[in-house]
Amino acid sequence: MELPNWGIKLIRRLEEKGFEAYAVGGCVRDMLLGKKPEDYDFAVSALPDETKQALNGVPVFDTGLRHGTVTAVVDGHAAEITTYRTESGYSDFRRPDKVGFTRSLSEDLSRRDFTVNAMAFHPERGLVDCFGGKEDLKNRILKCVGEPERRFREDALRILRCLRFSSALEFAIEEDTRQALLKHRELLKKIAPERLQAEFSKLILGEWAEQVLTEYLPVFQVFLPEAGQRRSALSWLPAEKKLRLAGAFSGCTPDETARALERLRYDGKTIRTVTTLERYRQVPLETDRRQARKLVFLLGMETAEELLRFREEPELLKWLEVIRGQGLCCSLSQLSVNGEDLIRLGYPEGKGIGIALNRLLQLVLDETLENQKELLLKKAKSWMKLDCWQQK
Incomplete structure (x- = not known):
């Protein structure tokens, strides 16, 4: 288990100024699983201003000061650095009403969602695992830190994140966590559609997507009432968003799918593609x-x-x-003749030109006529003689 050189450099720079710093969260989980992390997050005992002062000369940007987060760019790598913090009051079931800062790493780890995400790593002091995350990784189990019901009431999006991790990591969900997740599923109605979309899109790409969608159908029906048992098996589909969405909604009509995707704020191109795949x-x-x-x-x-x-x-x-x-040639733009060519041939301006071009294209698509200008013009001229080029 090893941090990249730039990460070690960052930690040492902060500790030279008397602060404590660790890599935390998903990057530690991924390193323990033998995966290369997509990004690295760091927790530090320094306050944001102290972090910026300690990193004098390194580009540092204020990216979440309310939550104690700044982003530093070290040797071309962006790293989020967050002060050890505590949280309280979640009146919107998503974000803390109050954020406090602490000098205690264990306090910071205790506020996190799942045990496998609540570990810290130091290149010299090694792993800090206050809640058994390493053992849960070994046993392939997802379990909340502390009391599951409290974790989900604090941030209802954790319900969908739990299912997403289960799908992506192929982990079972611990029973108390599972029961709390099902009990509080209605809280997902309080989450912004864009956030639901982001988690759902990641979830359906996982190897266990089909299993999770089936086993936890009541959770998905909270924000996707169209969801049902009938759908294509996702495991055989490539792990690409549009294909997996089409598979997930294959038991719905295209109109039902469109309404569901619109509700989750998917972009128009994605909606058109998915419904086309279904049709x-x-x-x-x-x-x-x-x-x-x-x-x-x-x-x-x-x-x-x-x-x-x-x-x-x-x-x-x-x-x-x-x-x-x-x-x-598969489109009018690829056809070797255009409207001006037909006008020069003697066609009057008007809708007849469009009709003739489309008829030529259909012959090319049927492969009864090659896409060669001379041949196309000859065919178009023959229609003029028969006076049938105007027919629809």
């Missing part, structure tokens, strides 16, 4: 190049690829690579 999930498809080109025409390359991965259509995915590699 085309069981539509019969051929497995040839023409079918692949038509999908690109209808959905665009990105969504077509996502649909085929969602449906597990390897042959059509190969054809998409051919289309992409050869730059085959």
Whole structure:
């Protein structure tokens, strides 16, 4: 278990000024699991102003002074540094009404959510584990620090965080924690939709997502009443947000899914893609190049690829690579003729030009006509002679 050199340097810099400093939280958990942490957080006995003074010459930014947090950039790495603190009063069931600072590391660790996140590490003094987090990691158990009901009443988002960790880490939830989580699930109604969205999006990417969604369905129905037992197995889907969302809501109609995603403040592009995946999930498809080109025409390359991965259509995915590699025409913008070409050919300006271009494109997509300017103009000219180019 080892901190990166820049992290050791940061701790030493703070301790040279007489303060105590440790790496804390998720980075310690991940190091114990043998994973490389995505980021590193540090706790320090210094007050924010004292931290800034101790790091004189290092870029330091005020990123959360109310909670005692500053961010330092050490050797190109950003690190959140937070004063040891205590918290009290959670009238909104999300944030503390009062934050106090302390010089005690154990007091700071005692306010944290789960035992596996309530450990600290020092490069010389080693691991500080006041609540049995290392043992719980070994046993693959998620357990609240202290009294579970109190932890969830303090911050209701911890309910969803607990399920997210269970999904991502493949950990079971300790029974008292589980019971408290279910008992207080209605508190999730007090959490901002954007926060629910962030946790839910991470949760569905986990290896245990399907198991967690099934076992704790009553929790999800608090903020997703559309959620039901019927859904695609998520484990076989790639761990990508849009595909997993489509799988999670596969038992819903596209309209139900859209309403649910809108409620959680997902962006418009995500909602459109997910509902498209659902609409085309069981539509019969051929497995040839023409079918692949038509999908690109209808959905665009990105969504077509996502649909085929969602449906597990390897042959059509190969054809998409051919289309992409050869730059085959799948849209009006790729057609070798345009409206000006048809006008020069003798077409009058008006809707007939659009009709003719779309008919040419359909012939190209059907592969009955190559996307060559000379051939396209010849075909368009033949329609003029027959006076049928105006037909819809």
